[in-house]
Amino acid sequence: MEAILALEDGRLFYGKSIGAAGETTGEVVFNTAMTGYQEVLTDPSYAGQLVTMTCPHIGNYGVNPEDVESRQPFVAGFIVRELSSVVSNWRATESLGDYLKRHGIVGIEGIDTRALVQHIRERGAMRGVISTVEREASRLVAKAAGAPGMVGAALAKTVTCTAPYTWPLAAAEDSTEYQRRRWHVVAYDFGVKFNILRHLAALGCRITVVPATTTSEEVLRLQPDGVFLSNGPGDPEPLADIAREVRLLAERLPTFGICLGHQVLALAFGGRTFKLKYGHRGANHPVKNLTTGKVEITSQNHGFAVDPESLPEELEVTHINLNDGTLEGFRHRHLPVFCVQYHPEAAPGPHDAAYLFEAFTALLPSRPAEVAA
Numbered sequence: 001m002e003a004i005l006a007l008e009d010g011r012l013f014y015g016k017s018i019g020a021a022g023e024t025t026g027e028v029v030f031n032t033a034m035t036g037y038q039e040v041l042t043d044p045s046y047a048g049q050l051v052t053m054t055c056p057h058i059g060n061y062g063v064n065p066e067d068v069e070s071r072q073p074f075v076a077g078f079i080v081r082e083l084s085s086v087v088s089n090w091r092a093t094e095s096l097g098d099y100l101k102r103h104g105i106v107g108i109e110g111i112d113t114r115a116l117v118q119h120i121r122e123r124g125a126m127r128g129v130i131s132t133v134e135r136e137a138s139r140l141v142a143k144a145a146g147a148p149g150m151v152g153a154a155l156a157k158t159v160t161c162t163a164p165y166t167w168p169l170a171a172a173e174d175s176t177e178y179q180r181r182r183w184h185v186v187a188y189d190f191g192v193k194f195n196i197l198r199h200l201a202a203l204g205c206r207i208t209v210v211p212a213t214t215t216s217e218e219v220l221r222l223q224p225d226g227v228f229l230s231n232g233p234g235d236p237e238p239l240a241d242i243a244r245e246v247r248l249l250a251e252r253l254p255t256f257g258i259c260l261g262h263q264v265l266a267l268a269f270g271g272r273t274f275k276l277k278y279g280h281r282g283a284n285h286p287v288k289n290l291t292t293g294k295v296e297i298t299s300q301n302h303g304f305a306v307d308p309e310s311l312p313e314e315l316e317v318t319h320i321n322l323n324d325g326t327l328e329g330f331r332h333r334h335l336p337v338f339c340v341q342y343h344p345e346a347a348p349g350p351h352d353a354a355y356l357f358e359a360f361t362a363l364l365p366s367r368p369a370e371v372a373a
């Protein structure tokens with residue numbers, strides 16, 4: 001079946017349908033990771049986006065039930081050069097094409113993804129539509145141009161959990177194994193990736209994941225040792241109500257934020273965010289840790305960034321991006337509060353920054369493992 005990708009500026013790409021038939025709109029972005037398409041598909045931060053993989057051959061190791069980063073795929077659509085017709089991996093339970101179909105994700109293959117990416121790099125991320133049902137170019141371009149944009153979109157509120165839940169998922173809350181965990185962390189779910197929760201749990205945390213709109217009072221009632229602010233989709237700026245609650249918590253408890261969590265923390269202390277031309281999405285972005293002088297190769301997925309000029313005096317820049325000099329992390333000068341724009345949990349990507357999870361637990365009350373939290 002044929003499929004067309006149309007961009008809001010009139011550029012058209014003709015290819016073949018993958019996944020579900022139909023039509024979908026979103027912001028067209030690209031990810032340069034060579035592997036990890038399943039983690040990308042299920043990263044809630046991609047909600048509202050048509051994700052292009054620059055690696056030309058995708059799907060060769062299929063899909064399995066373990067590599068998911070959330071409850072379902074969240075991308076609005078998927079764009080690849082070539083979907084592998086062969087699935088070869090001992091963990092695979094399904095082909096990528098069948099998985100996309102099963103979840104109703106509309107995608108396209110067989111287009112010149114290099115030309116598409118060059119176009120976006122030159123002109124900036126833009127809205128698009130993938131369709132298997134409409135062939136009229138002008139109508140498609142109008143649909144792309146009419147799709148909601150990313151600026152102003154409070155998407156974190158749409159992907160967050162509807163009720164609190166505990167992690168590890170399998171552990172009964174009243175079990176000794178669970179209660180014996182060293183620390184209790186409340187994690188704000190703005191679109192949290194499971195690998196963040198896996199990392200915190202591996203260090204001895206039991207985690208209560210709470211919806212994005214949970215108030216600081218509700219969080220304090222849970223008596224956590226620390227607060228985690230997750231990654232998530234959309235524009236951080238319309239989340240001012242959440243930022244207010246985050247400020248109240250950060251003034252009382254050790255706080256760690258990743259990606260959208262980093263942006264919300266900046267807003268909470270009076271900083272500003274802005275939209276990047278086409279964002280950072282991939283698994284090899286070099287970041288300099290200004291405290292140690294070391295360079296970390298990092299996993300990234302963001303379209304907005306914090307303006308370093310907007311940071312108040314009490315916040316100190318700790319990490320910068322070596323590709324374009326943008327802000328990658330800061331900490332509070334007096335409070336146990338820090339965050340990064342990139343993804344120390346990887347999934348997919350290198351593990352250089354995993355030390356940040358330990359940096360967080362080092363801020364929590366010292367407590368032997370066997371004492372009930």
Ligand SMILES: NC(=O)CC[C@H](N)C(=O)O
Nearest residue numbers: 045231232259260303304
């Ligand atoms: N992964 C994330 O948390 C992304 C944060 C935000 N949605 C951005 O695009 O900048």
